[in-house]
Structures are given as structure tokens and as C-alpha cells.
Amino acid sequence: GVEVQTDYVPLLNSLAVYGWQLTCVLPTPIVKTNREGNLSTKQIVFLQRPSLPQKAKKKDSKVNNL
Numbered sequence: 001g002v003e004v005q006t007d008y009v010p011l012l013n014s015l016a017v018y019g020w021q022l023t024c025v026l027p028t029p030i031v032k033t034n035r036e037g038n039l040s041t042k043q044i045v046f047l048q049r050p051s052l053p054q055k056a057k058k059k060d061s062k063v064n065n066l
Helices: 009-016
Strands: 022-035 038-050
Touching: none
Parallel strands: none
Antiparallel strands: 022 038
């Protein structure tokens, strides 16, 4: 009879425009109770961003005249 509510959508939407993606969520043993008796837990959220391809460095276009 326990209902768990999580809402990562606002966080993910705000970070998605920068290329961040959710990879893992780890629950912690930290549990708090508020005045209404609701429990809340802390969670660790792991995000990653794919590496961007490095631009090729421009090489000097010097031609050796022999």
C-alpha cells in the first residue's frame, strides 16, 4: 500500500538541451518524515553527456619546395 512518487521530467528536460542523459538513480538510506506523515528519501542521480567529437586541428598548409 505504499505509493512512490518521483518526477524527474523537469530536471531531464532542462538538461536534455545541453546533451545530458539520465543513466542511473540510486536510492539512499536517508528517509525523512514531514508533519503530514509523508516519507521522503534522498536519491543520487547520475547523468552523463556523450563526448563531442573534437574538431580537427588545422595543419599548416606549407608546401616544401625542393
